[in-house]
Amino acid sequence: xxxxxxxxxxxxxxxxxxxxxxWRNPEPRAEYDAIVVxxxxxxxxxxxxxASRYGLHNIAVIEKSLVGSGNVGRNTxxxxxxxxxxxxxxxxxxxxxxxxxxxxxxxxNAMVSQRGVLNxxxxxxxxxVAIRRGNAMRLHGVHAELLSRDEVxxxxxxxxxxxxxxxxxxxxxxxxxxxxxxxxVAWGYARAADKLGVDILQNCELTGxxxxxxxxxxxxTSRGYIAARKIGLSVAGNSSRVAAMAGMRLPVESHVLTxxxxxxxxxxxxxxxxxxxxxxxxxxxxxxxxxxxxxVDGYNSYAQRGNLPCVEDTCEEAMALMPALxxxxxxxxxxxxxxxxxxxxxxxxRTPVEGLYLNGGWCIGGFKATPAAGLCLAHLMARDEPHxxxxxxxxxxxxxxxxxxxxxxxxxxALH
Amino acid sequence: MRLTCPFCxxxxxxxxxxxxxxxxxxxxxxxxxxxxxxxxYMRDNPAGPHSEFWYHEAACRQVLRVERDTRTHTILSVQxx
Numbered sequence: 303x304x305x306x307x308x309x310x311x312x313x314x315x316x317x318x319x320x321x322x323x324x325w326r327n328p329e330p331r332a333e334y335d336a337i338v339v340x341x342x343x344x345x346x347x348x349x350x351x352x353a354s355r356y357g358l359h360n361i362a363v364i365e366k367s368l369v370g371s372g373n374v375g376r377n378t379x380x381x382x383x384x385x386x387x388x389x390x391x392x393x394x395x396x397x398x399x400x401x402x403x404x405x406x407x408x409x410x411n412a413m414v415s416q417r418g419v420l421n422x423x424x425x426x427x428x429x430x431v432a433i434r435r436g437n438a439m440r441l442h443g444v445h446a447e448l449l450s451r452d453e454v455x456x457x458x459x460x461x462x463x464x465x466x467x468x469x470x471x472x473x474x475x476x477x478x479x480x481x482x483x484x485x486x487v488a489w490g491y492a493r494a495a496d497k498l499g500v501d502i503l504q505n506c507e508l509t510g511x512x513x514x515x516x517x518x519x520x521x522x523t524s525r526g527y528i529a530a531r532k533i534g535l536s537v538a539g540n541s542s543r544v545a546a547m548a549g550m551r552l553p554v555e556s557h558v559l560t561x562x563x564x565x566x567x568x569x570x571x572x573x574x575x576x577x578x579x580x581x582x583x584x585x586x587x588x589x590x591x592x593x594x595x596x597x598v599d600g601y602n603s604y605a606q607r608g609n610l611p612c613v614e615d616t617c618e619e620a621m622a623l624m625p626a627l628x629x630x631x632x633x634x635x636x637x638x639x640x641x642x643x644x645x646x647x648x649x650x651x652r653t654p655v656e657g658l659y660l661n662g663g664w665c666i667g668g669f670k671a672t673p674a675a676g677l678c679l680a681h682l683m684a685r686d687e688p689h690x691x692x693x694x695x696x697x698x699x700x701x702x703x704x705x706x707x708x709x710x711x712x713x714x715x716a717l718h
Numbered sequence: 719m720r721l722t723c724p725f726c727x728x729x730x731x732x733x734x735x736x737x738x739x740x741x742x743x744x745x746x747x748x749x750x751x752x753x754x755x756x757x758x759y760m761r762d763n764p765a766g767p768h769s770e771f772w773y774h775e776a777a778c779r780q781v782l783r784v785e786r787d788t789r790t791h792t793i794l795s796v797q798x799x
Binding site: 540542543546551552553554555556600601602603604605609611614644700701713 | 719730731732736738739751752755756758759760761762763764765768770786788789790791
């Protein structure tokens with residue numbers, strides 16, 4: 303069923319009784335042309351683009367739980383393309399452009415809201431870095447604006463401008479950045495992929511990969527063996543575990559990142575704001591809750607929950623930026639497992655096993671990349687060559703020295 | 719999460735810094751480049767018991783070798799490194 307004003311009105315007339323499930327729940331076939339492992343945003347987007355742009359139709363997405371129950375439903379929903387390195391900007395800009403056309407393309411309300419992403423700076427040095435980043439973006443055709451302290455103050459009067467340690471001196475604004483309703487991204491891609499014939503196999507966990515003579519033949523799953531000559535891995539925090547099934551070690555550690563939401567309040571924050579003196583980002587959801595987060599806890603974890611020092615640290619940063627937050631109660635916090643690479647940038651590449659492709663290492667920034675990561679993995683699987691905007695995301699760059707370290711953090715996960 | 723330091727007793731994790739995977743062995747100075755790539759970048763990253771270094775920065779400044787389950791954050795053992 304196509305969503306339109308007509309379908310909404312006709313459902314209203316019949317008491318909302320005519321809505322159908324958004325995608326089928328098929329039995330696995332014995333063989334597919336391609337399998338995407340992981341029914342999160344990236345995996346579902348990949349399946350959708352394989353079917354819609356690369357002409358493959360015999361495709362399955364296998365997901366160990368329910369669609370969208372991993373990081374796509376656990377993030378802080380921010381989208382942006384305000385990167386610094388030439389290997390990153392075109393990729394994230396491709397992603398932002400796909401976000402801009404996504405809802406029309408898949409006929410699904412993902413609540414894409416280009417409310418702006420404002421990165422604050424608090425010292426002369428940080429201002430220079432912000433100018434450099436803004437210039438790098440503009441050289442790549444991505445708009446960025448430098449706001450003075452007064453311009454920031456006119457937009458967001460409630461921030462702590464005269465904080466003794468971290469006075470706000472201005473900010474770098476990407477107005478096209480913003481937020482997207484994260485669950486709707488998974489549901490929308492799932493529905494659109496299903497419509498093009500993709501089988502979405504839920505509660506179907508990958509248990510092994512059948513490999514012979516250096517070539518992948520199929521996937522062992524909790525719902526039986528499924529043959530496929532092409533398998534794409536898109537499993538976020540579990541990248542290392544799945545890669546180990548193919549005998550690979552990755553330049554990846556899994557870490558827990560915690561997100562937070564406050565009680566709902568009337569509209570206060572009308573863009574995404576990041577605090578430059580630490581690592582903290584905050585926006586307001588359409589339900590009214592303030593959604594915020596900071597850095598990873600900093601130790602290997604698969605637990606999907608963080609520890610209290612991280613909560614304390616995040617709240618301290620919140621108070622340094624927006625003292626009024628101290629009057630709000632925090633409703634919930636929850637963790638997601640990030641596959642942190644050793645340079646803070648992702649991997650979309652072939653693996654040493656023929657027919658096996660890896661999309662992973664998204665660190666703490668995978669959500670904004672969802673459409674482009676799906677598109678680039680689909681391109682790689684269909685054509686067996688990298689998409690032009692994902693050429694830098696090679697698996698072997700750690701051996702060749704072509705690292706993509708946006709923050710200069712090295713192999714310390716807590717610094718990315 | 720709390721660690722029982724052999725020198726200081728049971729302390730909050732906030733006193734410690736994480737120094738990462740304790741199973742890595744530094745290659746010899748004339749080792750192949752691939753051995754260095756493995757050492758610097760590649761990790762087993764297990765879901766389950768993990769051997770790792772923690773530095774007790776805010777107290778005794780000793781580096782500890784901790785066995786911890788990465789699925790549950792259960793501390794299995796703490797020793798001097």
